[in-house]
Amino acid sequence: xxxxxxxxxxxxxxxxxxxxxxxxxxxxxxxxxxxxxxxxxxxxxxxxxxxxxxxxxxxxxxxxxxxxxxxxxxxxxxxxxxxxxxxxxxxxxxxxxxxxxxxxxxxxxxxxxxxxxxxxxxxxxxxxxxxxxxxxxx
Amino acid sequence: xxxxxxxxxxxxxxxxxxxxxxxxxxxxxxxxxxxxxxxxxxxxxxxxxxxxxxxxxxxxxxxxxxxxxxxxxxxxxxxxxxxxxxxxxxxxxxxxxxxxxxxxxxxxxxxxxxxxxxxxxxxxxxxxxxxxxxxxxxxxxxxxxxxxxxxxxxxxxxxxxxxxxxxxxxxxxxxxxxxxxxxxxxxxxxxxxxxxxxxxxxxxxxxxxxxx
Numbered sequence: 001x002x003x004x005x006x007x008x009x010x011x012x013x014x015x016x017x018x019x020x021x022x023x024x025x026x027x028x029x030x031x032x033x034x035x036x037x038x039x040x041x042x043x044x045x046x047x048x049x050x051x052x053x054x055x056x057x058x059x060x061x062x063x064x065x066x067x068x069x070x071x072x073x074x075x076x077x078x079x080x081x082x083x084x085x086x087x088x089x090x091x092x093x094x095x096x097x098x099x100x101x102x103x104x105x106x107x108x109x110x111x112x113x114x115x116x117x118x119x120x121x122x123x124x125x126x127x128x129x130x131x132x133x134x135x136x137x138x
Numbered sequence: 139x140x141x142x143x144x145x146x147x148x149x150x151x152x153x154x155x156x157x158x159x160x161x162x163x164x165x166x167x168x169x170x171x172x173x174x175x176x177x178x179x180x181x182x183x184x185x186x187x188x189x190x191x192x193x194x195x196x197x198x199x200x201x202x203x204x205x206x207x208x209x210x211x212x213x214x215x216x217x218x219x220x221x222x223x224x225x226x227x228x229x230x231x232x233x234x235x236x237x238x239x240x241x242x243x244x245x246x247x248x249x250x251x252x253x254x255x256x257x258x259x260x261x262x263x264x265x266x267x268x269x270x271x272x273x274x275x276x277x278x279x280x281x282x283x284x285x286x287x288x289x290x291x292x293x294x295x296x297x298x299x300x301x302x303x304x305x306x307x308x309x310x311x312x313x314x315x316x317x318x319x320x321x322x323x324x325x326x327x328x329x330x331x332x333x334x335x336x337x338x339x340x341x342x343x344x345x346x347x348x349x350x
Contacts, residue, residue: 004245004248006162007163007244007248008245008247008248008251010159010162010163010248011163011244011248011249011251011252011255012251012252012255013158013255014155014158014159014167014252015252015253015254015256015257015258016255016256016258016259016262017155017158017259018255018256018314019255019256019257019258019259019261019262019263020259020260020262020263021143021148021151021155021259022152022256022260023260023263023264023267023269024143024147024148024151024263024267025142025143025148025151026142026143028260029142029277029279030276030277030279030280030283030284031279031280031282031283033279033343034343034346037339037343037344038340038344038347039340042145043142043144043145043148044145045145046145046146046148047143047146047147047148047152048148048149048152048313048317048318049149050145050146050148050149050150050153051148051149051150051151051152051153051156051318052317052318052322054149054150054153054157055153055156055157055319055321055322056322058153058157058322059157059160059322062161064323066323067165067166067319067320067323069310069320069325069326069327069328070326070327071326071327071330072327074308074309074310075309075310075331075334076309076330076334077305077308078304078305078306078307078308078309078310078331079305079309079330079331079332079333079334079335079338080305080334080338081302081304081308081309082301082302082305082306082309082312082335082338083305083334083335083336083338083340083341083342084298084305084338084339085297085298085299085300085301085302085303086298086302086313086335087339087340087341087342087343087346088284088294088297088298088301088342088346089294089295089297089298089299089301089302090276090280091295091298091302092169092302092312092313093170093172093173093302093303093312093313093314094256094312094313094314096299097253097256097257098256098257098259098260098263098264099260099276100257101256101257101258101259101260101261101264102261102264102269102270102271103264103270103271103272104273104275104276104277105272105273105274106273106274106291106292106295107276107295109292109295109296109299110296110298110302111299112296112299113295113297113298113299113300113301113302113303114299114300114302114303115173115177115299116296116299116300116303117299117300117301117302117304117305118170118173118177118303118304118306118307119177120300120303120304121303121307121308122174122178122307124304125307129308131308
């Protein structure tokens with residue numbers, strides 16, 4: 001899709017649906033998140049895994065285009081950093097947004113941290129790592 | 139008993155969002171890359187302008203070729219000639235550029251709209267479910283498992299955010315990009331990244347729950 005307006009509309013609808021869904025699943029609730037990661041409550045884990053299962057089947061049926069991606073040097077250390085940060089703050093990049101939208105104002109500190117972390121990563125990669133990290137979302 | 143959605147409704151919702159986005163835009167959903175591009179909007183706008191200029195130059199070359207054909211005669215149309223050149227010269231930089239253009243990033247303004255819409259969608263969900271409440275803490279779970287001290291809370295949230303921001307960009311994606319879109323496509327890099335960040339989150343969460 002090349003049409004700028006159509007992509008804008010698609011992104012707005014996707015954002016609204018994503019924010020609505022993720023909030024209603026409970027990903028913004030720190031206690032629910034910790035219960036998922038410690039396997040005390042498998043509801044959210046099943047929601048995530050079930051979504052992946054549905055997506056695998058549908059993408060295979062419709063023949064969704066494969067996006068480029070290779071296992072580079074940043075995948076494992078980056079994943080460890082992200083997992084640690086997610087468990088401590090309760091936020092992946094979308095979650096602090098819905099936490100603030102739900103009234104959890106301290107999540108603004110998480111957003112500030114995400115912003116600083118992304119700036120640091122681009123700066124550090126340009127000067128130190130020089131990895132071709134690729135990206136999931138285009 | 140939680141008053142959140144049951145697992146199957148959550149699974150259907152997340153799958154619907156990811157699949158619809160991919161089918162409509164022919165791209166992968168990735169919130170961390172949206173963040174990254176919005177934060178570096180100056181560089182992104184520069185790239186967009188460069189792409190637009192190249193597109194203009196391509197149009198100019200086509201116009202010149204059409205004018206030349208009209209002046210001197212040509213049994214091929216411009217489109218025929220372009221197709222023929224591409225068929226004979228697979229792997230050339232020009233073809234690579236054409237292929238890359240088909241997956242080039244969406245405009246950065248649409249990524250900003252995505253982030254704002256996530257906020258709006260979250261707000262609507264919280265209000266309609268009766269969960270919206272302005273709070274200066276992160277709830278009982280954070281208080282019991284991590285800290286009840288407001289200053290330490292802000293420090294840990296910020297530090298956690300830095301790890302999330304740095305880590306997702308270093309790994310090239312987050313729970314939506316690698317976890318949903320990438321694993322949905324069975325991309326090896328996404329399967330590895332998801333296993334690592336989920337495994338680490340499990341480990342750290344157990345430490346918070348049982349040890350610290």
